[in-house]
Amino acid sequence: MTIPPQFNHDVEAHHQRFDIDGYDQVYIVGDVHGSQSALEDLLIELELTADDLVVFVGDLVRKGPNSPGVIDLVRDDPRLVSIRGNNEQKIVRGDKNPEWLRNGDQEYFESLPVAISFDDTLVIHGGIDPERALDDHTVEELLTMRAPHGDGYAGPFWYDEYDGPYRVFFGHTVHDHPVERNYAVGLDTGCVYGGTLTAYDYRNDEFVTVNPTTTHQDRASSKVVDPA
Numbered sequence: 001m002t003i004p005p006q007f008n009h010d011v012e013a014h015h016q017r018f019d020i021d022g023y024d025q026v027y028i029v030g031d032v033h034g035s036q037s038a039l040e041d042l043l044i045e046l047e048l049t050a051d052d053l054v055v056f057v058g059d060l061v062r063k064g065p066n067s068p069g070v071i072d073l074v075r076d077d078p079r080l081v082s083i084r085g086n087n088e089q090k091i092v093r094g095d096k097n098p099e100w101l102r103n104g105d106q107e108y109f110e111s112l113p114v115a116i117s118f119d120d121t122l123v124i125h126g127g128i129d130p131e132r133a134l135d136d137h138t139v140e141e142l143l144t145m146r147a148p149h150g151d152g153y154a155g156p157f158w159y160d161e162y163d164g165p166y167r168v169f170f171g172h173t174v175h176d177h178p179v180e181r182n183y184a185v186g187l188d189t190g191c192v193y194g195g196t197l198t199a200y201d202y203r204n205d206e207f208v209t210v211n212p213t214t215t216h217q218d219r220a221s222s223k224v225v226d227p228a
Contacts, residue, residue, distance in 0.1 A: 002120050005166055008135045011142065014084070014114035024051040026202040028123060030178075030187030031057060031085065031171040034064025038197040038212040039073060045210055046199065048079055054199075055116055057171035057187055058085025058125035058143075064192045064216045067100050075108055084112040085125040085171065086143045114139050121202075122166040127158040127173075127184075134166075146173050153223045159184035169200065174219065178207050179227040186227065193219040 007015055020026050027046055032039050048054065060074060060082055061067035074080045088109040090096040116123040127145035128134060137145075150156045157173065164183040171188040178198050179186030191197035194215030199208045 005115070005117050005122050006135050007115065008137070011114060011135075011137065011139055014112075014139065016081075016113040016116050018053070018116060018118040020053065020118045020202075022051070023053040024049060024203075026052070026118075027054045027199045027208070028169045028185075028187060028202060029054060029056045029199045030189055030197060031059040031174075031191070032061075032064070032070050032197065033059055033087070033192035033216075034061050034067035034070055035191050035197065035212055035216065036064070036066040036069035036073065037214075038191045038210055039070055041210045042197050042199060042208070043073075045208055050079070052079055054080045055123050055169075056080070056082035057123060057169060058083045058112075059087045059171055059188070060085070061091075062087040062096070062098065065214075067098070068102060068105070071105060071108065081116065082112055083116050083123055083125060084109060084114050084143065088112060089140075089143050114142055117166070120166055121169065123169045125170060125172050127170050128162060128168060130158060130162040144172065153225065155225075157225070159186065173225060174223060175225045175227050177227065190219065190224060192216045193224070195224075 060070050074082055092109050124142045126143050129148040147155050147157050167183050169185045174188050174190040175186050187198050189195045189198045191212050196209040
Protein backbone atom coordinates (compact mmCIF):
# COMPACT_ATOMS: atom_id res chain seq x y z
CA MET A 1 0.00 0.00 0.00
CA THR A 2 1.35 3.40 -1.01
CA ILE A 3 1.70 5.87 1.86
CA PRO A 4 0.98 9.50 0.88
CA PRO A 5 3.81 11.93 1.61
CA GLN A 6 3.74 13.56 5.03
CA PHE A 7 4.25 17.34 5.12
CA ASN A 8 4.19 19.90 7.87
CA HIS A 9 0.97 21.86 8.37
CA ASP A 10 1.96 24.81 6.15
CA VAL A 11 2.89 22.63 3.18
CA GLU A 12 0.00 20.19 3.65
CA ALA A 13 -2.39 23.12 3.28
CA HIS A 14 -1.04 23.44 -0.29
CA HIS A 15 -0.83 19.71 -1.13
CA GLN A 16 -3.19 18.02 -3.58
CA ARG A 17 -3.44 14.22 -3.75
CA PHE A 18 -4.72 12.54 -6.94
CA ASP A 19 -6.09 9.06 -7.50
CA ILE A 20 -4.89 8.40 -11.05
CA ASP A 21 -6.68 5.07 -11.52
CA GLY A 22 -9.44 6.91 -13.37
CA TYR A 23 -7.09 8.46 -15.93
CA ASP A 24 -5.89 6.78 -19.11
CA GLN A 25 -2.63 8.64 -19.69
CA VAL A 26 -0.75 10.80 -17.18
CA TYR A 27 1.93 13.30 -18.22
CA ILE A 28 4.19 15.56 -16.18
CA VAL A 29 5.49 18.67 -17.96
CA GLY A 30 8.51 20.87 -17.29
CA ASP A 31 8.79 24.65 -16.94
CA VAL A 32 6.91 26.50 -19.71
CA HIS A 33 7.85 30.11 -18.78
CA GLY A 34 5.30 31.79 -21.01
CA SER A 35 6.26 29.81 -24.14
CA GLN A 36 2.72 29.34 -25.41
CA SER A 37 3.64 28.09 -28.89
CA ALA A 38 5.90 25.35 -27.51
CA LEU A 39 3.15 24.29 -25.09
CA GLU A 40 0.57 24.16 -27.88
CA ASP A 41 2.93 22.00 -29.95
CA LEU A 42 3.48 19.67 -27.00
CA LEU A 43 -0.24 19.28 -26.32
CA ILE A 44 -0.78 18.39 -29.98
CA GLU A 45 2.03 15.84 -29.73
CA LEU A 46 0.42 14.25 -26.66
CA GLU A 47 -2.92 13.77 -28.46
CA LEU A 48 -4.87 14.11 -25.23
CA THR A 49 -8.22 12.44 -24.72
CA ALA A 50 -10.92 13.43 -22.26
CA ASP A 51 -9.60 10.88 -19.76
CA ASP A 52 -5.97 12.06 -19.62
CA LEU A 53 -4.21 14.14 -16.97
CA VAL A 54 -1.34 16.61 -17.43
CA VAL A 55 0.54 17.89 -14.38
CA PHE A 56 2.88 20.89 -14.71
CA VAL A 57 5.87 21.36 -12.39
CA GLY A 58 5.28 25.11 -12.05
CA ASP A 59 6.86 28.20 -13.59
CA LEU A 60 4.13 28.48 -16.18
CA VAL A 61 4.93 32.18 -16.48
CA ARG A 62 7.56 34.91 -16.85
CA LYS A 63 10.57 35.19 -19.18
CA GLY A 64 8.71 34.01 -22.30
CA PRO A 65 6.51 36.01 -24.65
CA ASN A 66 2.97 35.01 -23.66
CA SER A 67 2.37 34.24 -20.01
CA PRO A 68 -1.36 35.10 -20.21
CA GLY A 69 -1.79 32.64 -23.07
CA VAL A 70 -0.17 29.86 -21.05
CA ILE A 71 -2.28 30.70 -17.99
CA ASP A 72 -5.47 30.50 -20.03
CA LEU A 73 -4.50 27.20 -21.67
CA VAL A 74 -3.87 25.53 -18.32
CA ARG A 75 -6.59 27.20 -16.25
CA ASP A 76 -9.37 26.62 -18.78
CA ASP A 77 -8.72 22.92 -19.45
CA PRO A 78 -9.81 20.55 -16.64
CA ARG A 79 -7.28 17.94 -17.83
CA LEU A 80 -4.40 20.32 -17.07
CA VAL A 81 -3.26 21.06 -13.52
CA SER A 82 -0.17 22.81 -12.19
CA ILE A 83 1.72 23.29 -8.99
CA ARG A 84 3.14 26.66 -8.02
CA GLY A 85 6.69 27.49 -9.12
CA ASN A 86 9.01 30.09 -7.67
CA ASN A 87 8.04 32.50 -10.45
CA GLU A 88 4.36 32.30 -9.52
CA GLN A 89 5.42 32.66 -5.89
CA LYS A 90 7.25 35.91 -6.64
CA ILE A 91 3.97 37.33 -7.95
CA VAL A 92 1.95 35.97 -5.01
CA ARG A 93 4.37 37.65 -2.58
CA GLY A 94 4.30 40.89 -4.53
CA ASP A 95 8.01 40.77 -5.40
CA LYS A 96 7.13 40.92 -9.09
CA ASN A 97 4.26 42.77 -10.74
CA PRO A 98 4.62 42.08 -14.47
CA GLU A 99 2.83 44.33 -16.90
CA TRP A 100 0.91 41.41 -18.38
CA LEU A 101 -0.72 40.51 -15.02
CA ARG A 102 -4.50 40.63 -15.26
CA ASN A 103 -7.34 40.62 -12.76
CA GLY A 104 -7.62 37.11 -11.39
CA ASP A 105 -4.13 35.92 -12.35
CA GLN A 106 -2.59 36.44 -8.92
CA GLU A 107 -5.54 34.72 -7.26
CA TYR A 108 -5.07 31.78 -9.64
CA PHE A 109 -1.41 31.49 -8.60
CA GLU A 110 -2.43 31.59 -4.94
CA SER A 111 -4.82 28.68 -5.59
CA LEU A 112 -2.10 26.44 -7.04
CA PRO A 113 -0.81 23.69 -4.76
CA VAL A 114 2.86 23.60 -3.83
CA ALA A 115 2.88 19.81 -4.12
CA ILE A 116 0.86 17.24 -6.04
CA SER A 117 1.17 13.54 -5.30
CA PHE A 118 -0.21 10.26 -6.60
CA ASP A 119 0.86 6.65 -6.13
CA ASP A 120 4.46 6.87 -4.84
CA THR A 121 5.08 10.00 -6.92
CA LEU A 122 5.59 13.57 -5.75
CA VAL A 123 5.58 16.63 -8.02
CA ILE A 124 7.28 19.74 -6.63
CA HIS A 125 9.02 22.65 -8.29
CA GLY A 126 12.43 22.77 -6.62
CA GLY A 127 13.55 19.74 -4.67
CA ILE A 128 14.13 18.02 -1.34
CA ASP A 129 17.09 18.09 1.01
CA PRO A 130 18.04 14.39 1.19
CA GLU A 131 19.46 14.86 4.69
CA ARG A 132 16.15 16.03 6.19
CA ALA A 133 12.69 14.56 6.61
CA LEU A 134 10.08 15.69 4.11
CA ASP A 135 7.95 17.22 6.87
CA ASP A 136 10.91 19.41 7.85
CA HIS A 137 10.70 21.40 4.60
CA THR A 138 9.06 24.81 4.21
CA VAL A 139 6.99 25.95 1.25
CA GLU A 140 9.85 28.17 0.05
CA GLU A 141 12.34 25.30 0.23
CA LEU A 142 10.19 23.01 -1.89
CA LEU A 143 9.88 25.83 -4.43
CA THR A 144 13.56 26.73 -4.64
CA MET A 145 15.70 23.78 -3.51
CA ARG A 146 18.69 23.17 -5.79
CA ALA A 147 21.94 22.49 -3.93
CA PRO A 148 21.14 22.51 -0.19
CA HIS A 149 24.71 21.57 0.77
CA GLY A 150 26.48 23.13 -2.19
CA ASP A 151 26.66 26.31 -4.23
CA GLY A 152 23.72 26.91 -6.56
CA TYR A 153 24.39 25.85 -10.13
CA ALA A 154 27.87 24.66 -9.12
CA GLY A 155 26.20 21.80 -7.19
CA PRO A 156 26.20 19.26 -5.80
CA PHE A 157 22.51 18.96 -6.52
CA TRP A 158 19.92 17.56 -4.16
CA TYR A 159 18.94 14.73 -6.50
CA ASP A 160 22.48 13.32 -6.60
CA GLU A 161 22.02 11.99 -3.05
CA TYR A 162 18.25 11.59 -2.79
CA ASP A 163 17.19 7.94 -2.51
CA GLY A 164 13.46 8.04 -1.94
CA PRO A 165 11.06 6.83 -0.81
CA TYR A 166 9.05 8.99 -3.22
CA ARG A 167 9.86 9.43 -6.88
CA VAL A 168 10.13 13.20 -7.25
CA PHE A 169 9.39 15.06 -10.47
CA PHE A 170 10.73 18.62 -10.50
CA GLY A 171 11.67 21.67 -12.55
CA HIS A 172 13.43 24.88 -11.49
CA THR A 173 17.02 23.83 -12.33
CA VAL A 174 17.70 24.04 -16.07
CA HIS A 175 19.26 20.95 -17.65
CA ASP A 176 20.38 20.33 -21.20
CA HIS A 177 18.40 17.08 -21.18
CA PRO A 178 16.06 15.49 -18.64
CA VAL A 179 17.34 14.19 -15.33
CA GLU A 180 16.49 10.52 -14.94
CA ARG A 181 17.33 8.92 -11.61
CA ASN A 182 15.64 6.10 -9.73
CA TYR A 183 13.92 8.59 -7.43
CA ALA A 184 14.23 11.94 -9.24
CA VAL A 185 13.14 13.13 -12.69
CA GLY A 186 14.05 16.68 -13.76
CA LEU A 187 11.94 18.23 -16.51
CA ASP A 188 13.18 21.81 -16.95
CA THR A 189 15.07 21.55 -20.22
CA GLY A 190 15.13 25.29 -20.86
CA CYS A 191 12.51 25.77 -23.54
CA VAL A 192 12.52 29.54 -22.96
CA TYR A 193 16.29 29.52 -23.53
CA GLY A 194 16.19 27.63 -26.81
CA GLY A 195 16.03 24.13 -25.34
CA THR A 196 13.18 21.66 -25.51
CA LEU A 197 9.88 21.55 -23.67
CA THR A 198 9.78 18.15 -21.99
CA ALA A 199 6.96 15.94 -20.77
CA TYR A 200 7.21 12.58 -19.05
CA ASP A 201 4.75 9.89 -20.08
CA TYR A 202 4.02 8.26 -16.73
CA ARG A 203 2.23 5.17 -18.03
CA ASN A 204 4.85 4.34 -20.67
CA ASP A 205 7.94 5.54 -18.79
CA GLU A 206 9.31 7.72 -21.58
CA PHE A 207 10.00 11.36 -22.38
CA VAL A 208 8.18 13.43 -25.01
CA THR A 209 9.86 16.63 -26.19
CA VAL A 210 9.20 19.46 -28.62
CA ASN A 211 11.66 22.07 -29.85
CA PRO A 212 10.66 25.73 -29.60
CA THR A 213 10.97 27.84 -32.71
CA THR A 214 12.48 30.83 -30.90
CA THR A 215 15.02 31.46 -28.17
CA HIS A 216 13.29 34.01 -25.96
CA GLN A 217 16.20 34.61 -23.59
CA ASP A 218 19.90 33.87 -23.55
CA ARG A 219 21.35 31.91 -20.64
CA ALA A 220 24.94 31.43 -19.52
CA SER A 221 26.22 27.90 -20.08
CA SER A 222 27.20 27.80 -16.39
CA LYS A 223 23.47 27.86 -15.56
CA VAL A 224 22.52 24.92 -17.79
CA VAL A 225 23.37 21.61 -16.11
CA ASP A 226 24.48 18.39 -17.76
CA PRO A 227 22.82 15.80 -15.50
CA ALA A 228 25.42 13.17 -16.46
